[in-house]
Amino acid sequence: NAGVTQTPKFRVLKTGQSMTLLCAQDMNHEYMYWYRQDPGMGLRLIHYSVGEGTTAKGEVPDGYNVSRLKKQNFLLGLESAAPSQTSVYFCASSLSGRALSSTDTQYFGPGTRLTVL
Amino acid sequence: DQQVKQNSPSLSVQEGRISILNCDYTNSMFDYFLWYKKYPAEGPTFLISISSIKDKNEDGRFTVFLNKSAKHLSLHIVPSQPGDSAVYFCAANFAGANNLFFGTGTRLTVIP
Numbered sequence: 770n771a772g773v774t775q776t777p778k779f780r781v782l783k784t785g786q787s788m789t790l791l792c793a794q795d796m797n798h799e800y801m802y803w804y805r806q807d808p809g810m811g812l813r814l815i816h817y818s819v820g821e822g823t824t825a826k827g828e829v830p831d832g833y834n835v836s837r838l839k840k841q842n843f844l845l846g847l848e849s850a851a852p853s854q855t856s857v858y859f860c861a862s863s864l865s866g867r868a869l870s871s872t873d874t875q876y877f878g879p880g881t882r883l884t885v886l
Numbered sequence: 887d888q889q890v891k892q893n894s895p896s897l898s899v900q901e902g903r904i905s906i907l908n909c910d911y912t913n914s915m916f917d918y919f920l921w922y923k924k925y926p927a928e929g930p931t932f933l934i935s936i937s938s939i940k941d942k943n944e945d946g947r948f949t950v951f952l953n954k955s956a957k958h959l960s961l962h963i964v965p966s967q968p969g970d971s972a973v974y975f976c977a978a979n980f981a982g983a984n985n986l987f988f989g990t991g992t993r994l995t996v997i998p
């Protein structure tokens with residue numbers, strides 16, 4: 770049981786390049802999330818999914834796209850990277866959107882550190 | 887608009903003493919509150935939670951207090967240990983929400 774895994778762990782991009790971050794979970798969770806963490810800003814929700822084939826915008830969706838073609842995978846895409854997207858990206862998953870207990874909580878991956886030059 | 891706020895970006899405490907981390911919220915619809923702990927180069931992990939029908943929840947050295955009238959919650963760690971040094975995030979949600987609302991985090995350093 771690997772939990773939530775993220776690929777890659779580190780990446781450096783040039784402005785205008787594109788890339789896809791992959792998140793995978795093996796807990797059969799319905800809900801999956803992409804966050805970014807910036808100094809002084811905490812965790813901000815980019816996009817989320819409430820089930821296979823669904824996606825929804827979070828607090829800071831601009832410049833990102835997502836897809837959830839398979840229940841266990843949630844992909845985050847940057848079509849044209851900008852320096853403002855330099856951040857640490859976290860994926861998370863949960864059984865429900867309420868995360869009301871120590872077992873039904875959001876489980877996070879280890880993060881992807883992205884630098885855009 | 888930050889609905890969950892942690893106004894202290896950092897806190898230093900001596901080993902064995904009490905650590906108190908604070909969190910304020912603005913949305914009166916929030917009815918469930920959580921604390922997550924994050925070590926460097928790792929994702930956040932769930933620490934403790936509290937429902938709005940309670941004003942206190944305890945788990946070992948960790949206690950969360952909720953003051954609904956003040957829209958304030960706090961996490962107490964007693965006694966503090968060096969291994970508690972981490973960033974602590976407060977989070978909240980409400981019925982019908984599909985996600986958690988996180989605060990900006992407080993970096994706790996426990997000095998041996």
